[in-house]
Amino acid sequence: MATKTKKRAVAVILLVTMLAALMAACSGKNENGGASASGSAGAKGSESAKPSATAEPPVTLDWLAYNSYGQPDANAPLVQMVEKKFNAKFNVWYVDNQKWVDQLNVKFAAGEMPDVLQIREQIPKYVDNGILAPIPEEKIRELAPTYAATIDKYDPNLWNAVKYDGKIYGLPSINLAGDYPTVVLWRQDWLDNVGITKIPETLDEFEAALLKFRNDDPDKDGKKDTYGLSSFAIPFVMGAFGYPGNNASYVMKDGKITFAAIQPEMKDALTVLNKWYKEELIDPEFVTGENTGGYWADSQALYNGRIGLTGNGMFYQWRNELFGGEDQGGGQYQNFIKAQPGGKLTFGKPPVGPSGKSGTLQWGVNSTAVGITNKAAEDPRKLETLLKMLETTFTDYDYYMTVLRGNEGEDWKKVDDSGKVLILNQSTSVADFSKKGVQVFNIMNNPDFDKKADADLYKFADSKKTTGYPPVIAPAVDSYAKYAGDLYKLATETYIKIILGEQPVSSFDAFVAKFKANGGDEIEKDVNEAYNKMLGK
Amino acid sequence: MKQRRMSDRLFSLVVYALLTGLALTIVLPMMQVLTISVSPLNVVNRYGFHFIPTAFDFSGYRQVFHKETIWTGYQNTLVRTILGTGITIVMTFLGAYPLSKRQLPNRAFWTGFVVLTMFFSGGLIPSYMLVKNIGLMNTVWSLVLPGAVSAFMLLIVRNFIAALPESLEESAKIDGANDLYILWKIVVPLSMPILATVALYAAVDHWNAWFDSMLYIQNEKKQVLQLILRKIIIDGTADPSTTGAADSMNAPTNSQAMKMAALVVTMLPIMCVYPFLQKYFVKGTLLGSVKG
Amino acid sequence: MIRRYYAYRYFFLMLLPVVAYFALFHYAPIYGVLMAFQDFRVLKGISGSEFVGMKHFRELFSGLYFVPVLKNTLIINAYKLLFGFPAPIVLALLINEVMRPAFKRIVQTISYLPHFLSWIVLSGIVIEALSPSRGPINIALMELGMKPVFFLADTDWFRTVLVSTAVWKNVGFSAIIYLAAIAGISGDMYEAAEVDGIGRLQKMYYITLPSIAPVIVIMLILTSGSIINDDFDQIFNLINANVSSVGDVISTYTYSEGIAKMNYSYAAAVGLFKNVAALVAVLSANFIARRFSDNTIL
Structure with missing residues (x-):
């Protein structure tokens, strides 16, 4: 008995000693570990900062305010240029762009955080966890007036999107592409073949054209193997009734946020779609989606000559106007042409519904905001440097083009006095650009400069611009995260069943009740409360 | 005796058919991957079987390498x-x-x-x-x-x-x-x-x-x-409209083709090595x- | 006591790095389970976050999502067991019936291949092979005038995909042990059967199968212990938002809650629950195994 307890005691003592030694090792190396993550970047930074004339030592910024498609090289000339210009030292962080949120959240949990970062997570979550620091609006307007004015110009609501409890926690950014609705595309050669000269505009004209696509052999192969549309076109058909889409997205109705999927107008939209399905205008494969893999904007149904009307993508993907040189048009347009050598596409407009409504999906200009962490807030120079950098990208065109596109003369050149820019090495991948430090320090896109640089593209885009339904900028609420997945599924499945006729249109009312009862009402209540709170109402 | 031979032969047939079937479920997808990896875009996007390449385009491999x-x-x-x-x-x-x-x-x-x-x-x-x-x-x-x-x-x-x-x-x-x-x-x-x-x-x-x-x-x-x-x-x-990702331009x-080429490049060493190591694994x- | 340790000092010197390894990489991080009883906040860390007792465990069963996830896990694993367990036995029996050595070797070699590939590679292959526009199954369906199925995005099919690809990956390799057991059967019995004029199917049923029955029982008990352990690599690489309602299992759910959604404490509670459940499952399997034979896991 005695030996047994003795044995046990020895074992316990051994174990305890070992664990103690271990803990000591952990805490001892703590600082080392933190620094090693970005050590090399730091070392290089200090070298280049030496020649700086200012008496003040350079401010160090742990930088994650970029799309990390690739890892920037710490001693790239571009990095050193920016460091010198703003008397700063950058530790550029790298997290895998695809696993951004996941990787970053592990780091947060381990107590690491950068100084400046893109906010890809819901702001309330970051604030509750003590990550984001508020940014005083006066400070923004004082140090980055041009930037602030640009935001005001595009959409003052963007300031609301970054608020929590009435305080601003991020610098809103603009996605210029989101200012343009998704496209409506017709196969021009099919329209020609069935004898339609005017691009359809109303819902009835759409139906007439699609009926011919189905029945009049538009591809002239003697087989009845063509349809009108597939899943990409459904949102703008619904748009003719006031709301695009069948998912769990919000719409603003009478100053209150609610769901598009449960609006009574959608019942009319489903009646039409069900009728079209019975008339065989809809490719039965719409159920599996028009995109069957690969890049999301690809429409295999269109490439295979099954349908003559599509959408969902953006103007730059489907651009069918060539700008000369080796330009071959948008990526999806190229795919289409390769698959259908004689095919022609034309941009149309979303159909106008019985009550005069019309529109396609639109992403909206709201893009990823940039915030600073509580760690960075300890040193006010960090925020000031960030704002100065931001203001420079909104005032200095050459600087902006350099941080966005690389070196003038090497990666791009101006083609005329207007500032229009030609990209010299088209083939360089985004990842390779990132290595050189390109697209790392622009913080966000400057829509005005983008339009200036890419004048041809935006002239084209403006000429094809139609009406769209931009999303409602609503604060994220927990109940949305909790229920939205299931509600999305419920809505999608119900819509598909109704279109297929597996469920009568009258079952729509039962669906609405189910949608509301299973979280719809709860989200609506929460999101409207949060919305008012965000605005400080 | 003769009857037994018949049933045995039938049995053999079933055995060989089932095993061939299993092997095909492994071989065919591999062939499809290989085919797509060397096919030009218009072939890739075409509906239908893709087990044997009909046209060649090695741009996928070029991109990968x-x-x-x-x-x-x-x-x-x-x-x-x-x-x-x-x-x-x-x-x-x-x-x-x-x-x-x-x-x-x-x-x-x-x-x-x-x-x-x-x-x-x-x-x-x-x-x-x-x-x-x-x-x-x-x-x-x-x-x-x-x-x-x-x-x-x-x-x-x-x-x-x-x-x-x-x-x-x-x-x-x-x-x-x-x-x-x-x-x-x-x-x-x-x-x-x-x-x-x-x-x-x-x-x-x-x-x-x-x-x-x-x-x-x-x-x-x-x-x-x-x-x-x-x-x-x-x-x-x-799709950025559902994921809310930043500017997709x-x-x-x-x-x-590039994806499939990358798959092939990753698989190849294993596919070359494992047949020679399998007996050790078995042991x-x-x-x-x-x-x- | 100390003298005995001294006598074995060289052995302990050998053991030391291993013990240190387990202490450091397996025991030291265990303090992390504390998170399950806290409201963990990033800025405060484990030492500073507030303790909330069993709050997150109550949420497990009152909340909306954990119970469906647990159900998914058990259903998927049960199907994997139901089909994945007999498959290699059948395969071994079939291979045993092949008389041509070359055919036998080729089939076996091919059948091992998926076992050696990662789920990242396999998911790439599976996604391509099940594509609605290029996948052989879908092309065949369309040729027959039926609608193609987006297997990976269809809630009715996703579990079938998970189960069948898991079986497909492992069937060849798992058959090895049964083939070995079959090889150990004495030839006398077959010869005796031959004399009696018994057909091959009967031989398989009356001689081969009963002879390997003990191995089958042991393997069954051993595998059933892992009913709660899902295959993170497989599901993480194949799942998408469309099918998460039927495909999300404990490990992927823990990952998405704890890492992607920052519900660190809740995820820790899920993880802890799973660990305990797994322990219970393995221990009971081991207990049963011990009663049937001296083959045990531990």
């Missing part, structure tokens, strides 16, 4: 596989041999100390903090040390060594050989089959591992091949399961 990270990924995977397998063999043996000695003081306790780890883990975040705090982040050590020893493998090796005839060691002792000599000249050679098994399993695990690299390696050039492949496959599949997109599986 142009990617620096594929090469660094290969290198990193090789390094971690060799280093990690070496560490695993040594450590597993170091643990298994003492625990195989029945007279070892508190043997049950020390065995239990090892076995218990099969059932509990502190979770991802504490593990991450540990790796970070002991300074392993962004090094190959973060890939080879945390999983160096599997308790299960250690037990299998322990059981194997314990089952070796004791008399060999004893007679060597009588001949005056010292412990180290016995260990090196008798125990190690006799344990070779089971250690080879451990090595093969560890090597396959290391070659295929990616999650640790995703967590612990923040330098793209130090990431392993599987992770690079995962990135290539996933790029551009998510500059986002990278990979053609299906190892039996050693492991019979003794386990």
Whole structure:
């Protein structure tokens, strides 16, 4: 008995000693570990900062305010240029762009955080966890007036999107592409073949054209193997009734946020779609989606000559106007042409519904905001440097083009006095650009400069611009995260069943009740409360 | 008699058909991957079977080989596989041999100390903090040390060594050989089959591992091949209107041919090597399961 | 006592790095389970976060999502066991009936291949092979005038995909042990059967199968212990938002809650629950195994 307890005691003592030694090792190396993550970047930074004339030592910024498609090289000339210009030292962080949120959240949990970062997570979550620091609006307007004015110009609501409890926690950014609705595309050669000269505009004209696509052999192969549309076109058909889409997205109705999927107008939209399905205008494969893999904007149904009307993508993907040189048009347009050598596409407009409504999906200009962490807030120079950098990208065109596109003369050149820019090495991948430090320090896109640089593209885009339904900028609420997945599924499945006729249109009312009862009402209540709170109402 | 022959022949037919069917479920998808990897875009997007290439376009391979990270990924995977397998063999043996000695003081306790780890883990975040705090982040050590020893493998090796005839060691002792000599000249050679098994399993695990690299390696050039492949496959599949991702105009997109080419490039070494190693695996599986 | 340790000092010297390894990489992080009983906040860390007792465990069963996830896990694993367990036995029996050695070797070699490939590679292959526009199954369906199925995005099919690809990956390799058991059957019995004029199917049923029955029983018990352990690598690489309602299992759910959604404490509670459940499952399997034979896991 005695030996047994003795044995046990020895074992316990051994174990305890070992664990103690271990803990000591952990805490001892703590600082080392933190620094090693970005050590090399730091070392290089200090070298280049030496020649700086200012008496003040350079401010160090742990930088994650970029799309990390690739890892920037710490001693790239571009990095050193920016460091010198703003008397700063950058530790550029790298997290895998695809696993951004996941990787970053592990780091947060381990107590690491950068100084400046893109906010890809819901702001309330970051604030509750003590990550984001508020940014005083006066400070923004004082140090980055041009930037602030640009935001005001595009959409003052963007300031609301970054608020929590009435305080601003991020610098809103603009996605210029989101200012343009998704496209409506017709196969021009099919329209020609069935004898339609005017691009359809109303819902009835759409139906007439699609009926011919189905029945009049538009591809002239003697087989009845063509349809009108597939899943990409459904949102703008619904748009003719006031709301695009069948998912769990919000719409603003009478100053209150609610769901598009449960609006009574959608019942009319489903009646039409069900009728079209019975008339065989809809490719039965719409159920599996028009995109069957690969890049999301690809429409295999269109490439295979099954349908003559599509959408969902953006103007730059489907651009069918060539700008000369080796330009071959948008990526999806190229795919289409390769698959259908004689095919022609034309941009149309979303159909106008019985009550005069019309529109396609639109992403909206709201893009990823940039915030600073509580760690960075300890040193006010960090925020000031960030704002100065931001203001420079909104005032200095050459600087902006350099941080966005690389070196003038090497990666791009101006083609005329207007500032229009030609990209010299088209083939360089985004990842390779990132290595050189390109697209790392622009913080966000400057829509005005983008339009200036890419004048041809935006002239084209403006000429094809139609009406769209931009999303409602609503604060994220927990109940949305909790229920939205299931509600999305419920809505999608119900819509598909109704279109297929597996469920009568009258079952729509039962669906609405189910949608509301299973979280719809709860989200609506929460999101409207949060919305008012965000605005400080 | 004749009737039996008939039924036997029918039976044979069914057997061959079923086995051929199984082989086809493996071979056909591989052929499809291979075909897509060398096909031009218009063929890729065409509906229908794609088992045999009808037109050739090697741009997918060019894109893959142009990617620096594929090469660094290969290198990193090789390094971690060799280093990690070496560490695993040594450590597993170091643990298994003492625990195989029945007279070892508190043997049950020390065995239990090892076995218990099969059932509990502190979770991802504490593990991450540990790796970070002991300074392993962004090094190959973060890939080879945390999983160096599997308790299960250690037990299998322990059981194997314990089952070796004791008399060999004893007679060597009588001949005056010292412990180290016995260990090196008798125990190690006799344990070779089971250690080879451990090595093969560890090597396959290391070659295929990616999650640790995703967590612990923040330098793209130090990431392993599987992770690079995962990135290539996933790029551009998510619709920004549903994911809310930032401006997609500059986002990278990979053609299906490139994705499939990357798959082929990743698979090829394994496909070339495993047929020659399979007999060791077969042996190892039996050693492991019979003794386990 | 100390003298006994001294006598074995060299053995302990060998054991030391291994014990240190387990202490460091397996025991030290266990303090992380504390998170499950806290409201973990990033800025405060484990030492500073507030303790909330069993709050997150109550949420497990009152909340909306954990119970469906647990259900998914059990259903998927049960199907994997139901189909994945007999498959290699059948395969071994079939291979045993092949008389041509070359055919036998080729089929076996091919059948091992998926076992050696990672789920990242396999998911790439599976996604391509099940594509609605290029996948052989879908093309065949369309040729027959039926609608193609987006297997990976269809809630009715996703579990079938998970189960069948898991079986497909492992069937060849798992058959090895049964083939070995079959090889160990004495030839006398077959010869005796031959004399009695028994057909091949009967031989398989009356001789081969009963002879390997003990191995089958052991393997069954051993595998059933892993009913709660899902295959993270497989599901993480194949799942998408469309099918998460039927495909999300404990490990992927823990990952998405704890890492992607920052519900660190809740995820820790899920993880802890799973660990305990797994322990219970393995221990009971081991207990049963011990009663049937001396083959045990531990």
